[in-house]
Amino acid sequence: MSAADGFAALGLSTRILRAADELGYDVPTPIQAAAIPPVLAGRDVLGSAATGSGKTAAYVFPLLQRIDAAIRPALRRTHVLVLVPTRELAAQVGEAMIQVGRFLNDPLKVSVLYGGVSINPQMMALRGGADVVVATPGRLLDIVEHNALKLSAIDCLVLDEADRLLDGGFADEVTRVLALLPRRRQNLLFSATFPEAVQSLTAQLLHDPVRIDVTGEPATEGQIEEHAVEVDAAKRTPLLRHMIEQGEWSRVLVFVATRYACDHVADKLRRNGLEAAAFHGDASQGARTRTLADFKAGRIRVLVATDLGARGIDIARLPVVVNYDLPRAADDYTHRIGRTARAGASGLAVSFISAATESHFRLIEKRQGRRVERERIAGFEPTETASPEAATGGVKGRRPSKKDKLRAAAAEAAARK
CATH class of the missing domain: 3.40.50.300 (P-loop containing nucleotide triphosphate hydrolases)
Known part of the structure; x- marks a missing residue:
């Protein structure tokens, strides 16, 4: 047609x-x-x-x-x-x-x-x-x-x-x-x-x-295969390298929480022979443009990004997205994994879950309305357990903050003028 x-x-x-x-x-x-x-x-x-x-x-x-x-x-x-x-x-x-x-x-x-x-x-x-x-x-x-x-x-x-x-x-x-x-x-x-x-x-x-x-279109959801892999925080980078090599992933977009982690993880991957680059807001626009172009063209195999990469970047036929760090907000999880399986293609989304972040991932699952089965990779089985003091963490966006309420009130007042 x-x-x-x-x-x-x-x-x-x-x-x-x-x-x-x-x-x-x-x-x-x-x-x-x-x-x-x-x-x-x-x-x-x-x-x-x-x-x-x-x-x-x-x-x-x-x-x-x-x-x-x-x-x-x-x-x-x-x-x-x-x-x-x-x-x-x-x-x-x-x-x-x-x-x-x-x-x-x-x-x-x-x-x-x-x-x-x-x-x-x-x-x-x-x-x-x-x-x-x-x-x-x-x-x-x-x-x-x-x-x-x-x-x-x-x-x-x-x-x-x-x-x-x-x-x-x-x-x-x-x-x-x-x-x-x-x-x-x-x-x-x-x-x-x-x-x-x-x-x-x-x-x-x-x-x-x-x-x-149309966020609940079954065809769209079914095209993203989600995996949650249990791993100790300290073993995430070796596990990431193992999965890239064993899975023969041609390109992978890896999300981390901070700009420091972005540079750190990309550097460790490069030291182990993987073409990797960092993508975050501290880089100049020229550098960001070149890095993204190299990733799209396949000259870079691994792009390690902050949530700057979760919004609006259209990378055709991107096979894999990895949540090295979980997003703070459930909505950001949606935007992150949506970088793969675009325009009718299929894709893989992998989230690393540690003992400290398990409760937070459960909250993300609750907001998403679906459960992702936990998996373990041989040689990278977790040994840590969550401490009683571990923060369960809320999912940002469930309720408006005080700042949100003040902003909404100001907008309403402006609309009445």
Whole structure:
């Protein structure tokens, strides 16, 4: 079946259907089938779907169709703003816009804005305007303060990985961006998870939204084979090396808790003959871009990452993800293992469980609604037992924190003004 056959019923134009077909989209995924018609109709959308399920195309296709149908003056005004939490996701979404934009009637101008690199080339690229801006919140605010971009014509705001943008360190910046936008606009929020802590904020942003939740699609869940391996904390690196070699894993993404651990584990793997690299926020943007490109191309076999790598990085045919350290939040577990089994492929997700982290993994399992059988590897059987003082640890996001409540109250007050 061609993309035209699969997507035609959703109301997409001939040019967008051709783009879908030539870019390798065979049939709509559940999130695409559910989201494209309401986005085309101008409705607000709250879309929740598993990582790797095609959320980007679910808004790129219909939004670019609407731009294609509009009359665009020589001095372009930005009508679509996409906010993302990471530089890597900004580049990825920008590239998707550019690829689909090649099939439009008139050339599409996309500006991708993120920090970690010089601001001057980005401001220069905005001369003459842009149809679409994809940005991280901090760099976007810097650009606006330099009077290089006006947001007064924005008629559609997209929050990609919306849960992270509305929580933690991004919330204040996003609130400042929202204050610069027209009050009447379309709002599209997409993520794999929407924790309770951000749900009050999403309610403030959206007007009569179409709510789409396809996170429980059986086909998606079944494509990730999950394993929980019991091991003492000190034996994790030798076990990781053993599993990579015995399993003949061509590439593996390994998640750790800290930047120090990221560098430490990558260095130990390199010392033992494995092509490994660290990927975290302390590296320059140029270094991060090169490292990711080398991993995608297979020049690096093991990428050791903090949760920076859990959001928005699309690595085609990534066979294995390993939780060397468990994530603090259950929602981050979803984003981490979702780096594998993308776009209909299958994949393996392995979590290392020590005596000290067993109780925390049980809480993650409870939030995920499924049990993962414990396994042991010969030669790496655990000997440690949990001490009575071992913290059971909560799963972040179960209840709003005091800071979350204050932020939600501020957003509500701002909405009433």
